Amino acid sequence: MNVTFYWYPKCGTCRNAKKWLETHDVALEAVHIVDNPPSRTELEELYKKSGLELKKFFNTSGMKYRELGLKDKIKTASEEELLDILATDGMLIKRPITTDGNKVTVGFNESLFEETWK
Template sequence: MRVKIYHNPRCGKSRQTLQLLQAQGVEAEVIEYLKTPPGAEELDDILQKLGMEPRDLMRKKEAVYKTSGLDDKALGRQALINGMVNNPVLIERPIVIANGKAAIGRPPEAILTIL
């Protein structure tokens, strides 16, 4: 089974989720998405696997959400995706991809449903 985790090592939930994967015997590909953000196509694919719209995956309390104008309700799907690609700090974390599905590790145990 191929598993990816979009990880931020400074985030407690992200670290807990990675530890949970390791405790399950899963060797995941760790993508530090702040250093290597997903492209627009990859992020769109992740959103589809999550069954979410872009704004649902955004960390709206980050300052850049408002300062970059991403709080504008008139923005379409592609503009919001591009906003996350350009400002990866806006992407909710951690995201785990496994078995053609995705889950957000909030709480970390939420990822167990896709393993």
């Protein structure tokens, strides 16, 4: 199985997820989410395949999220507006995002990784 792994190398959660994938022999292409963030089209595709609410794609603990006051905006913005906002800055996107083109996980949860990527 070959997966694309959007991550931020300084993020401890990302490093743990990457280590888990490597330990379980999951072939991955690591993509720096800030230097090469997914495009708006890619984000929309990831969102739709994930089955998650779009707000789960936001890095709500990030400084950029707070600076832009997105907590309130998320509640009223349309799906189109939210995707546009996410596409502006890789630091706004929750990480890591792991996908094989069909399945998508956001963040790192060991039991979810076990279920999805093993």
